[in-house]
Amino acid sequence: MEPPVTIGVLCYGNHECLAERVLTSIHRNTRRQDFRLRLGLNAVGPTTRALIRRLLPKFDVDLLVRSKVNLYKEPMLRRLLHERPIRTEWFIWFDDDSFIFREDWLQMLQCESALNPQIDMWGKKCFVRCGEKHREFVRAAKWSRGLELDEDDRPNRWRISFALGGFWAIRTRWLYLLDWPDPRLIQYGADYMLGEALRQNGARIGNAFSGVAIDQAQRRIPSETPRCEVLH
Numbered sequence: 001m002e003p004p005v006t007i008g009v010l011c012y013g014n015h016e017c018l019a020e021r022v023l024t025s026i027h028r029n030t031r032r033q034d035f036r037l038r039l040g041l042n043a044v045g046p047t048t049r050a051l052i053r054r055l056l057p058k059f060d061v062d063l064l065v066r067s068k069v070n071l072y073k074e075p076m077l078r079r080l081l082h083e084r085p086i087r088t089e090w091f092i093w094f095d096d097d098s099f100i101f102r103e104d105w106l107q108m109l110q111c112e113s114a115l116n117p118q119i120d121m122w123g124k125k126c127f128v129r130c131g132e133k134h135r136e137f138v139r140a141a142k143w144s145r146g147l148e149l150d151e152d153d154r155p156n157r158w159r160i161s162f163a164l165g166g167f168w169a170i171r172t173r174w175l176y177l178l179d180w181p182d183p184r185l186i187q188y189g190a191d192y193m194l195g196e197a198l199r200q201n202g203a204r205i206g207n208a209f210s211g212v213a214i215d216q217a218q219r220r221i222p223s224e225t226p227r228c229e230v231l232h
Helices: 016-029 046-058 073-082 105-115 132-140 172-177 190-200
Strands: 005-012 035-042 061-067 090-095 121-130 158-171 205-207
Touching: 005 016, 005 073, 016 046, 016 090, 035 046, 035 073, 061 073, 073 090, 073 190, 090 172, 105 121, 121 132, 121 190, 132 158, 132 190, 158 172, 158 190, 158 205, 190 205
Parallel strands: 005 035, 005 090, 035 061, 121 205
Antiparallel strands: 090 158, 121 158
């Protein structure tokens, strides 16, 4: 994981305190020459826009995507990934409710990657139990290679291992090989489906998130969020 890396951040709504926390933590704990920033703004309010204008000169901004309406997480991520090709080997993602609290966070990721070069994605590794609708979603995916989901100890249930969606680091080439995010995904299930897409294609996920606090705010998903027909 040689620098620079590309860091993607999503800010949403009238939550300027979260936006300031994550962006300031990246700035304070990461050398500017070690990363490029891609920032997505989903329906942010005027105070957050003012904050962004103040903070952006501190960063090497590779891409800024603004939307007056909430595009939701995965469509915004797709724009951040595909409107302009990423030029770095690694892409690191932060939701705005995650943040960095130690200045050696990137060096620790680099050490893990050097010691475990077979790993293609890092984060807080978890697993989810899923049912038939998830298995059908995987079977219908363009990225599926026909592998059955890992069986759970419960009847008609399966397990998917993944990196928690609030923070993860991935070899950039996998995002383009998988054409990620899956266009069927809007807000729900994308983190564990990325885990399964990687498994289907022979990639490996490792557990490493030293110096990063993940999902440190209450969920703020609007009640009217459209849900994937299969994954709701």
